[in-house]
Amino acid sequence: KFYDRSDYPSLCAWLSFHKVEKDRVQLINNFGVVEVSRQRVHLMATNGKYLCTDEGIGNHIMASKTAIGAWETFNIIFIAGNRCMIRTHHDKLWCADFGANGEVFGDRTKPGDWETFQVILQGQNKIALKAANGLYLTLAPNTQYISATGSAIGPDQLFTISQAKE
Numbered sequence: 001k002f003y004d005r006s007d008y009p010s011l012c013a014w015l016s017f018h019k020v021e022k023d024r025v026q027l028i029n030n031f032g033v034v035e036v037s038r039q040r041v042h043l044m045a046t047n048g049k050y051l052c053t054d055e056g057i058g059n060h061i062m063a064s065k066t067a068i069g070a071w072e073t074f075n076i077i078f079i080a081g082n083r084c085m086i087r088t089h090h091d092k093l094w095c096a097d098f099g100a101n102g103e104v105f106g107d108r109t110k111p112g113d114w115e116t117f118q119v120i121l122q123g124q125n126k127i128a129l130k131a132a133n134g135l136y137l138t139l140a141p142n143t144q145y146i147s148a149t150g151s152a153i154g155p156d157q158l159f160t161i162s163q164a165k166e
Helices: 008-016
Strands: 037-044 050-054 060-063 074-079 083-087 093-097 103-108 117-121 124-128 136-139 145-150 159-163
Touching: 037 050, 083 124
Parallel strands: none
Antiparallel strands: 037 074, 037 159, 050 060, 060 103, 074 083, 083 093, 083 117, 093 103, 103 145, 117 124, 124 136, 124 159, 136 145
């Protein structure tokens, strides 16, 4: 069966008509969010280290790795409006948690404003990411954590993006 509407009430009516329980359906996209493309990538901060999801310390996103492995590989889902969502290797979304001073974690299961970032291209293979609070993702040199605390784009807000090998 194929569902081709983009609003929640229509989905509920469709499920009811086809006698399908709501909990049997996995929503894979927010309504109204148009996916443009996906890409497996690695991101490197200005300290020369790769961003990773450090599961050992609360799933923080940090720039602390010198080699590429599963923890340093992300799936960027580009959506309309130069925005993106970023998935970790364990299929969790990045989140700029404004209840935790904008620290970025790789532990969320559902996309929303805190899990969506504006992509600002900054030259060849360089990007900056702006969070829902209007601040840029920033490398904290002393902790290597990434947080949404930058008011302008400078060296600590730039990330080198490279395509991951399949």
